[in-house]
Amino acid sequence: MTARLARLPWGLVALAVALFVPAMGSRFYTFVANDVAIWALFATSLNLLVGYTGLVSFGHAAYFGIGAYTTGLLMKQLGVPFLLAFPAAGALAGAFALVFGFFCVRLTRIYFAMLTLAFAQIVWAICFKWNEVTGGEQGMPEIPYPDFGWLDRLSAVPVIGGWRTAEYFYFLSLVMVALCMWALRRITGSPFGRMLTTIRENAERAEFIGVNVRRYELAAFVLAGAFAGLAGGLFGIFNRGVFPDFAYWTKSSEVLIMTLLGGMGVFYGPAIGALVLLLLNQQITSYTEYWPFVLGSILVILLFVFPGGLAGAATVIGRRILGPRRA
Amino acid sequence: MPDPSFVFAQSVSGLTAAMFLFLIASGLSLIFGVLRVLNFAHGTFYMLGAYCAYQFMVWLEPGPGKFWLAALAAALVVATLGGVIERLLFRHLYGKEELYQLLFTYALVLILSDTARMIWGTQQKSVTRPPELTGAFTVFGATIPHYNLLILLLGPAIALGVWYVLQQTRVGRFIRAAALDRETLGALGVNVTALYTWVFVMASFLGGLGGALISPMRATVPGMDTEVIVEAFVVVVIGGLGSFWGTFLGALIYGQVLSFGILFFPRFSIFAVFALMAAVLIVRPWGLLGRPLK
Numbered sequence: 001m002t003a004r005l006a007r008l009p010w011g012l013v014a015l016a017v018a019l020f021v022p023a024m025g026s027r028f029y030t031f032v033a034n035d036v037a038i039w040a041l042f043a044t045s046l047n048l049l050v051g052y053t054g055l056v057s058f059g060h061a062a063y064f065g066i067g068a069y070t071t072g073l074l075m076k077q078l079g080v081p082f083l084l085a086f087p088a089a090g091a092l093a094g095a096f097a098l099v100f101g102f103f104c105v106r107l108t109r110i111y112f113a114m115l116t117l118a119f120a121q122i123v124w125a126i127c128f129k130w131n132e133v134t135g136g137e138q139g140m141p142e143i144p145y146p147d148f149g150w151l152d153r154l155s156a157v158p159v160i161g162g163w164r165t166a167e168y169f170y171f172l173s174l175v176m177v178a179l180c181m182w183a184l185r186r187i188t189g190s191p192f193g194r195m196l197t198t199i200r201e202n203a204e205r206a207e208f209i210g211v212n213v214r215r216y217e218l219a220a221f222v223l224a225g226a227f228a229g230l231a232g233g234l235f236g237i238f239n240r241g242v243f244p245d246f247a248y249w250t251k252s253s254e255v256l257i258m259t260l261l262g263g264m265g266v267f268y269g270p271a272i273g274a275l276v277l278l279l280l281n282q283q284i285t286s287y288t289e290y291w292p293f294v295l296g297s298i299l300v301i302l303l304f305v306f307p308g309g310l311a312g313a314a315t316v317i318g319r320r321i322l323g324p325r326r327a
Numbered sequence: 328m329p330d331p332s333f334v335f336a337q338s339v340s341g342l343t344a345a346m347f348l349f350l351i352a353s354g355l356s357l358i359f360g361v362l363r364v365l366n367f368a369h370g371t372f373y374m375l376g377a378y379c380a381y382q383f384m385v386w387l388e389p390g391p392g393k394f395w396l397a398a399l400a401a402a403l404v405v406a407t408l409g410g411v412i413e414r415l416l417f418r419h420l421y422g423k424e425e426l427y428q429l430l431f432t433y434a435l436v437l438i439l440s441d442t443a444r445m446i447w448g449t450q451q452k453s454v455t456r457p458p459e460l461t462g463a464f465t466v467f468g469a470t471i472p473h474y475n476l477l478i479l480l481l482g483p484a485i486a487l488g489v490w491y492v493l494q495q496t497r498v499g500r501f502i503r504a505a506a507l508d509r510e511t512l513g514a515l516g517v518n519v520t521a522l523y524t525w526v527f528v529m530a531s532f533l534g535g536l537g538g539a540l541i542s543p544m545r546a547t548v549p550g551m552d553t554e555v556i557v558e559a560f561v562v563v564v565i566g567g568l569g570s571f572w573g574t575f576l577g578a579l580i581y582g583q584v585l586s587f588g589i590l591f592f593p594r595f596s597i598f599a600v601f602a603l604m605a606a607v608l609i610v611r612p613w614g615l616l617g618r619p620l621k
Contacts, residue, residue, distance in 0.1 A: 050426065056424075056425055058429065103605070103608075103609045107608065107612050110425055110568070111612040113365075113425060113429065114365075114604075114608060115605060115608040117560065118561075118605040119605055121557055121601040122598060122601045125595070125597040125598040126598060128597070130594075249553070250553055253430070253433045256426070257433075290441050290444070290445060292437040292438075293438055293441035293442065293445075296433075296434040296438035296441065297438060299430060299431075299433070299434035300431065300434045300438070303430060303431050303434070304416075304419065307427065
């Protein structure tokens with residue numbers, strides 16, 4: 001039974017469910033779902049690095065921030081259409097990841113984490129101070145939505161027409177996130193992705209069989225950065241503004257927590273982590289303003305009781321219920 | 328060329344900043360050197376030191392040496408808290424993957440700083456300078472408050488004190504040995520578990536003291552912890568993770584780069600500091616005075 005469950009195309013199921021959210025008629029649900037979709041992509045991109053390759057980056061927010069500023073600047077200042085500004089976010093974030101990663105993959109463990117943090121803080125410092133371009137501390141408000149004017153002609157068509165701009169943007173970001181997730185799924189399942197896992201398990205052995213470990217790690221770093229940039233590009237528009245704290249180190253920790261919560265090295269783990277964490281955030285902030293306290297406590301429980309995250313816990317429970325044969 | 332007295336004043340203000348950073352970073356470096364954990368929560372200990380100093384100033388009866396009593400009490404409270412956290416939670420993470428350790432210390436940041444927000448709110452708290460040190464004097468046309476001068480003297484004094492403990496006492500020898508080889512030290516009959524707790528207590532004391540001493544100079548506000556911890560990271564990385572004098576040197580360099588950076592490129596001095604950190608990591612990951620990890 002588990003085998004049959006595992007074979008279901010869960011990504012498509014999730015997409016189908018997500019497409020129905022605006023039909024529930026609540027702007028708020030659509031808003032939350034959009035938030036979740038973007039963070040799911042961001043966390044999955046980090047999973048490629050932390051979960052699959054075993055490189056603990058403490059500066060992943062840098063690429064998210066670069067993507068957000070790229071799309072924001074292009075669309076707001078230069079009036080570039082979304083279909084060009086969005087890939088540009090991935091391209092520029094990937095380019096920065098190539099430069100930063102070139103140095104980072106030369107270091108190991110704690111030094112790797114420190115250097116990724118240093119680069120992220122450099123990005124943050126530039127966004128924070130370069131007033132002419134980034135708007136500095138005040139950020140860049142009023143990023144325009146993509147142009148959905150051409151959809152007006154469809155307003156009479158049932159199902160497709162007649163949505164609000166925010167909802168059209170939600171559908172658009174769902175499609176973009178789905179495409180990115182599909183690409184990431186292909187990457188992790190490819191021989192290249194398998195080799196990343198080999199490197200995580202035993203880099204020395206990978207070296208012995210003739211793999212250029214650094215080059216593989218750099219490739220993973222660039223891919224993770226590019227997809228984080230794409231997530232950032234969407235988030236800037238969704239958030240109606242881009243701010244320097246997108247690249248601050250606490251953002252990097254937040255996305256790490258999501259990845260850990262869902263389960264590292266499990267493909268849909270981080271997406272589930274993003275969903276659970278953001279829903280919890282919505283629920284808990286309606287009761288108390290002390291969300292960081294709750295988040296910290298969740299994290300402590302997670303680290304001490306379920307280090308494998310939700311996916312790890314589900315595997316353990318699944319084995320209990322369905323017998324030890326497979327999980 | 329800027330006015331020399333201005334340059335001098337900048338340099339002194341850089342030195343003062345360096346001494347504060349040294350107090351914080353030395354604890355961070357001590358924990359990393361011995362326990363091999365990078366403690367994100369160290370900045371929060373510093374913030375708690377500042378808040379506790381404020382609280383003791385409110386509670387204590389006015390009298391001579393009130394501020395010093397409050398600062399010492401604050402540092403002791405923070406040290407105790409550090410000891411309890413190490414005993415209950417931290418010790419289960421030694422030898423685990425870095426990610427778990429880093430995220431655990433980040434969880435502490437979230438919990439402790441939010442608890443501070445519950446207790447003291449979001450309004451900034453300020454502490455008045457001790458009355459005997461409210462004055463200032465002028466050297467080379469630069470005005471230096473008495474309190475800053477005291478910090479300038481206190482920094483090296485504390486550095487020498489910690490160095491003396493590490494280098495000359497029995498406990499210090501054990502600490503240095505534990506940094507090199509924990510297991511052998513344990514096999515020789517030393518209670519390494521207790522030793523680790525004491526290292527953590529000592530480091531928390533330094534962090535708390537740093538926070539208490541800075542409370543008369545800067546307002547104590549939520550968020551100061553996440554800000555200061557990255558600065559402390561820069562310092563320990565430049566000097567060398569786990570290297571004591573390296574941390575001192577790193578703090579001096581950081582202070583000067585920041586204050587002269589403000590002079591020459593006012594907008595990009597923070598940038599310069601992080602660029603320096605990245606450059607050191609690229610060229611010499613173990614820092615200026617550190618030793619490469621095995």
